[in-house]
Amino acid sequence: MLKINNLNATIDNKSILNGLYLDINPGEVHAIMGPNGSGKSTLSNILSGKKGYEVSGEVLFEEKDLFELETEERAHKGIFLAFQYPLEIPGVNTNIFLKTSLNAVRKARGEKELDAIEFLKLVKEKSKELKFDEEKLNRQLNVGFSGGEKKKNEILQMSLLAPKLSILDETDSGLDIDALKIVADGVNTLRNKNNSFLIITHYQRLLDYIKPDFVHVLMNGKIVKSGGPDLALELEKKGYENFN
Amino acid sequence: MDNRQKEINNLKDYKYGFSTDIENIQAPKGLNEDVIKFISNIKKEPQWMLEFRLKAFERFKILKEPDWQKPKFPKIDYQDLYYYSAPKSMKDKPKSLNELDPKLLETYKKLGIPLQEQARLNGIAVDAVFDSVSVATTFKDELTKQGIIFCPISEAIQNHPQLVKKYLGSVIPTSDHFFATLNSAVFTDGSFVYIPEGVRCPMELSTYFRINASNTGQFERTLIIADKGSYVSYLEGCTAPMRDENQLHAANVELIALDDAEIKYSTVQNWYPGDKDGKGGIYNFVTKRGLCKGKNSKISWTQVETGSAITWKYPSCILKGDNSVGEFYSIAITNNHQKADTGTKMIHLGKNTKSKIISKGISAGSSDMTYRGLVDISSKAKNSTNYTQCDSLLMGNKCGAHTVPYIKNKNSESNIAHEATTSKISEEQLHYCQQRGLNPEEAVGLIVNGFCKEVLQQLPMEFAVEAQKLVGISLEGSVG
Numbered sequence: 001m002l003k004i005n006n007l008n009a010t011i012d013n014k015s016i017l018n019g020l021y022l023d024i025n026p027g028e029v030h031a032i033m034g035p036n037g038s039g040k041s042t043l044s045n046i047l048s049g050k051k052g053y054e055v056s057g058e059v060l061f062e063e064k065d066l067f068e069l070e071t072e073e074r075a076h077k078g079i080f081l082a083f084q085y086p087l088e089i090p091g092v093n094t095n096i097f098l099k100t101s102l103n104a105v106r107k108a109r110g111e112k113e114l115d116a117i118e119f120l121k122l123v124k125e126k127s128k129e130l131k132f133d134e135e136k137l138n139r140q141l142n143v144g145f146s147g148g149e150k151k152k153n154e155i156l157q158m159s160l161l162a163p164k165l166s167i168l169d170e171t172d173s174g175l176d177i178d179a180l181k182i183v184a185d186g187v188n189t190l191r192n193k194n195n196s197f198l199i200i201t202h203y204q205r206l207l208d209y210i211k212p213d214f215v216h217v218l219m220n221g222k223i224v225k226s227g228g229p230d231l232a233l234e235l236e237k238k239g240y241e242n243f244n
Numbered sequence: 245m246d247n248r249q250k251e252i253n254n255l256k257d258y259k260y261g262f263s264t265d266i267e268n269i270q271a272p273k274g275l276n277e278d279v280i281k282f283i284s285n286i287k288k289e290p291q292w293m294l295e296f297r298l299k300a301f302e303r304f305k306i307l308k309e310p311d312w313q314k315p316k317f318p319k320i321d322y323q324d325l326y327y328y329s330a331p332k333s334m335k336d337k338p339k340s341l342n343e344l345d346p347k348l349l350e351t352y353k354k355l356g357i358p359l360q361e362q363a364r365l366n367g368i369a370v371d372a373v374f375d376s377v378s379v380a381t382t383f384k385d386e387l388t389k390q391g392i393i394f395c396p397i398s399e400a401i402q403n404h405p406q407l408v409k410k411y412l413g414s415v416i417p418t419s420d421h422f423f424a425t426l427n428s429a430v431f432t433d434g435s436f437v438y439i440p441e442g443v444r445c446p447m448e449l450s451t452y453f454r455i456n457a458s459n460t461g462q463f464e465r466t467l468i469i470a471d472k473g474s475y476v477s478y479l480e481g482c483t484a485p486m487r488d489e490n491q492l493h494a495a496n497v498e499l500i501a502l503d504d505a506e507i508k509y510s511t512v513q514n515w516y517p518g519d520k521d522g523k524g525g526i527y528n529f530v531t532k533r534g535l536c537k538g539k540n541s542k543i544s545w546t547q548v549e550t551g552s553a554i555t556w557k558y559p560s561c562i563l564k565g566d567n568s569v570g571e572f573y574s575i576a577i578t579n580n581h582q583k584a585d586t587g588t589k590m591i592h593l594g595k596n597t598k599s600k601i602i603s604k605g606i607s608a609g610s611s612d613m614t615y616r617g618l619v620d621i622s623s624k625a626k627n628s629t630n631y632t633q634c635d636s637l638l639m640g641n642k643c644g645a646h647t648v649p650y651i652k653n654k655n656s657e658s659n660i661a662h663e664a665t666t667s668k669i670s671e672e673q674l675h676y677c678q679q680r681g682l683n684p685e686e687a688v689g690l691i692v693n694g695f696c697k698e699v700l701q702q703l704p705m706e707f708a709v710e711a712q713k714l715v716g717i718s719l720e721g722s723v724g
Binding site: 048049050051052070071072074075076080081083086087089090091092093096097100101102104105108140157161 | 667670671672673675676677678679680681682683684686690691693694695696697
């Protein structure tokens with residue numbers, strides 16, 4: 001599904017990614033762990049299409065060159081990024097944002113757009129599943145939401161848009177244990193043999209609830225070690241220092 | 245041509261006030277007493293109307309073009325303009341939509357303007373035009389039943405002289421500022437509305453339903469009177485872009501609300517803004533003023549200003565009656581090289597008067613936007629309040645936004661509150677929206693519509709939907 005070959009990235013002449021390789025097949029859950037500044041967020045930014053980076057190397061998504069696609073086209077094709085810091089958009093009602101987003105994606109995928117009634121039914125259902133406070137749906141997007149609510153809102157959007165590849169960028173940071181379980185439930189519900197996940201995190205904690213197939217250690221812009229779930233436990237015990 | 249069409253054609257020519265053989269009548273270039281007499285004469289105006297015009301012209305001669313506004317423009321030679329030319333006949337107008345600028349047609353399509361309406365806007369001679377005439381007639385019958393007068397002001401001068409004489413110039417006197425005075429001297433046509441005592445006008449009045457609406461020219465004059473306890477909502481303009489060869493537009497709009505009456509006046513202005521490099525475009529220098537003459541009266545202005553090269557206007561309320569209310573809701577958008585200097589004046593004279601100002605300015609490209617507003621509470625306006633909220637949204641690094649509030653409170657029992665914010669659409673917000681599947685223009689449209697929601701909500705429903713689309717379209721090309 002996703003194939004990254006020798007990805008290099010610099011921003012403001014500072015090299016962040018240095019020859020990164022990664023293969024994600026349908027149905028797999030990969031976790032990337034690494035210390036601050038190792039390039040985790042840069043990787044998710046580049047995959048989502050954020051501008052400002054100079055990149056070389058190759059990224060294929062379902063055999064298509066990802067760099068040929070605009071940010072929104074990547075979203076249409078099924079790439080979803082749960083932001084580390086979800087944006088606030090004052091004045092824009094959350095429901096309207098979600099509906100506009102869902103219909104833009106559905107339209108691009110050649111599916112029928114949902115009318116207000118169909119949408120509300122769907123969003124209420126999903127909110128209930130994720131224990132997302134429905135009252136928030138009528139508030140301005142992420143404005144005045146707590147850190148946990150913002151993250152849950154990301155998972156709600158993920159669940160609405162039904163992406164093929166979901167990238168979770170430190171979704172667990174700032175979450176209490178209840179919120180963490182809800183987020184994990186959201187991911188596990190969507191998990192099947194076709195959908196893949198790339199989970200970026202500092203801590204092993206989230207991986208107690210979302211069992212990864214592979215764990216990778218990212219240091220200085222490249223993957224220095226890959227393994228199974230046990231690698232995360234090992235990291236937790238020994239720290240990143242030993243991988244340097 | 246069948247008989248019905250022939251009849252309608254005749255009617256149309258008649259309504260314009262010209263028969264085919266005098267179609268090419270034009271006043272000589274320049275502004276002088278003879279030209280004014282010529283205009284008055286061709287409109288068969290009574291002596292008092294001519295005197296009104298001449299009085300204004302006397303005043304105009306000693307006035308100087310103001311230059312305190314932020315957007316500067318090249319000097320206009322007022323002797324080099326035509327002040328009267330007969331409306332073009334159908335045969336001089338474009339024959340079909342194919343003759344129009346494809347860019348214009350593209351915008352119509354995006355706004356979802358029906359083909360018939362597109363043709364009407366460009367004065368194309370098709371059946372649709374005549375259809376709208378018959379629609380207008382139907383509405384007119386219903387209004388007449390209730391005693392409502394809604395007609396071209398030139399007709400009102402003939403048929404309702406007592407009303408026009410009493411109120412014309414009562415809010416914007418002939419001795420007003422430069423452009424308003426020019427209008428008083430040379431105005432050609434516009435709307436007249438009178439709502440009788442206790443009548444609630446059963447429909448939104450729009451120039452669309454007024455026969456002969458398309459050719460009021462560059463000096464339009466509108467007069468709306470709401471008698472005691474009446475209500476009217478008036479829509480001016482159109483969300484579709486309007487072509488016009490005249491660069492200067494100096495209209496006057498006067499509103500008068502008597503005891504317990506309410507006037508709601510909504511404008512969507514989308515005149516030609518000039519090209520990407522700032523060449524061409526309309527100068528929209530309009531004077532709009534409402535007088536809350538009676539107690540408990542209310543005047544509410546809502547404007548969506550997206551067009552014109554320069555927009556320079558301050559729809560105002562004079563709150564003379566006790567307990568009267570003035571409101572101003574504004575969205576102004578400038579893109580490319582457009583400039584706007586707009587806002588309102590709330591003059592509190594009566595006791596317990598209230599005013600509310602909600603202004604949303606959006607600037608993109610290399611454009612420049614100024615909110616300028618006056619709140620003036622006189623010493624007699626006890627227990628009066630004003631609330632002002634002025635928000636600016638910037639897109640990119642080359643545009644400007646300025647807020648210039650003038651506040652005069654001569655009354656210790658009165659209260660003025662002013663809030664202002666300036667924000668910017670960030671790259672991060674755009675990226676977030678795009679990641680959720682919106683293209684950059686959809687993203688900007690969504691963010692901007694959210695920003696001006698409070699004002700859009702004030703518009704009548706059918707207008708609001710189009711205005712929302714227009715907001716997005718006006719900002720096209722401002723991202724990426």
